Amino acid sequence: KKTLLALALTYESFTGPALDLLWRELDGLGPLVRCLPQSLWKLDKHEQELEFQRAMTLDDWTIFCKYNHRVRSLHHDMRLTSSPSARIGTEIWGALGCPPFSLPLLPNLRSLTWDAPSGIFSYIQWFVTQKLTTLNIHTSCFEFKFGPSVQSVLSCIPILCPSLSHFHFHSQRESGDASITLQRWSHLISASTGKISDAAILYLSNLPSLRELHIELHHPTPIAADTQKLLQRPAFCALQELGVTCESLATSDAFFETLSIAPKILSFRMNDGEDSPSALPASISRISNACAHSALEHLQILVFYLNHDSELDASISAATFQPLRAFHNLRKLDFQSDYDVQLDDIALLQMAKAWPLLEELAIHGQFSAAWGDHPRLITPDGFVSLLKHCPRLTSVAIVINWSAVDRRGISPEIPYQGFAHGALSYADFDSSTIRHVTGIAAFLSAIAPKLERVDGWDAHYHTDHPDFKKYSTKWNDVHHLVKAFSIVREQGRCTALNAGVALGDVGGNIDESREDSASDGEHPSPSDRASSEFEEEECGQ
Secondary structure (H helix, E strand, O other), X not given: OHHHHHHHHHOHHHHHHHHHHHOOXXXXXXXXXXXXXXXXXXXXXXXXXXXXXXXXXXXXXXXXXXXXXXXXXXXXXXXXXXXXXXXXXXXHHHHHOOOOOOOOOXXXXXXXXXXXXXXXXXXXXXXXXXXXXXXXXXXXXXXXXXXXXXXXXXXXXXXXXXXXXXXXXXXXXXOOEOHHHHOOOOOOOEEEEEEOOHHHHHHHHOOOOOOEEEEEEOOOOOOOHHHHHHOOOXXXXXXXXXXXXXXXXXXXXXXXXXXXXXXXXEEEEEEEEOOOHHXXXXXXXXXXXXXXXXXXXXXXXXXXXXXXXXXXXXXXXXXXXXXXXHOOOOOEEEEEEOOEEOOOHHHXXXXXXXXXXXXEEEEEEOOOHHHOOOOOOOOHHHHHHHHHHOOOOOEEEOOOOOOOOOOOOOOOOOHHHHOOOOOOOEEEOOOOOOOOHHHHHHHHHHHOOOOOEEEOOOHHHHOOXXXXXXXXXXXXXXXXXXXXXXXXXXXXXXXXXXXXXXXXXXXXXXXXHHHHHHXXXXXXXXXXXXXXXXXXXXXXX
């Protein structure tokens, strides 16, 4: 911004373009107010906001109009406006509502984000323009009163911006409903809302322009049978991305029961669910039946339950994932739950064979898995099978039983006949437990030589576990050793290529170098010893 200001002051021809860029995006109205004469405004240190100390004159408005038409995007968010110089008080709001010209205050505004208390919510009408294409409304204040006045304002907004294409509405209160507002725009490309009526769902299902939709289905009122019948016809024909949040599998089942859609991206989330995990496979099957199998590329399923007291030993079975194997063009799967996820090598192999184009895979079970109540059923064999059948995989997050390769030293045998995955760069092994850092790091470095990051026992999930520090430290050491092994391997290859000698000779040179270091009285650190051992093995190979 300082550079743009300097450009505006350099030459008269630069002033207009530089100021247009400088004022294109505005975080709050504070910057506009502070451009007015300092005799007009002051900073109220007690209230920590800007206030007027006299009435606005025509000269003040002239200065205001020098900048207001340049603003294309306004982000007015009471939560994020932490600087006192960016917040404005009630006196300023009152003055801005009476300009000597026709509203809106920012006539060329294209994008508006509005998060304000219910007392000033209606002021949004001063900023909604005929040119507006993006509108984000948040009522994040818990004191927000979603009464008739707010509903009236919402119903009037579509008249002021009939060409809106992107609408996002989020309310902290369940009473917040923008269904009527949604049904008055005919050119929507993306829509996101909380509580939504059956009428609004049907209206949106007929919009030929709608590409992205995120909705919340509130319990205990699933969509009506008549709505289900109407959704049997071609619906959401242009939809590319769908997000559904619910509190009960019954509400999601009713929504997906008769639907036939072809999104590329699908997100399903259940919060505070009271259903048994055993009911999840049937619901996932309905989702699978509703979506065109060749179209879906990204899938996210998040299922979180209200409590676990009634079914402490329950878990999410491999049968949950079986319907998802139909999506043979899947590129990304993100599955998270607060119950343990029971997968074995066979189930993982079936998934890998079904998704040859898979690029990202994350399967997290946070509840039992974090405390080790269930055996780890996926072994290194299953992990390698996943890598073999998914050559494009760049990121993976799963729990593995490492006991088969968890050795103190580095095995002299080449893992899996020299198989090396060419794409994997990130791995998160969640709550997997290990004993020997060096052996695990050597194994990972051998089968996935392009690994850049290895994580395990993330603080976000496992800080309450008594062994959190122990295992998080071990996985952090694995990460650093994998990076070291990768460097050593590359050095060995470069040495062999540059010297034009056999790899066995390189190993001999390394041995001589190590003996020289030992004779000089140097004692390598544990990580240095691990790197040296692996260097010997790799050069020998």
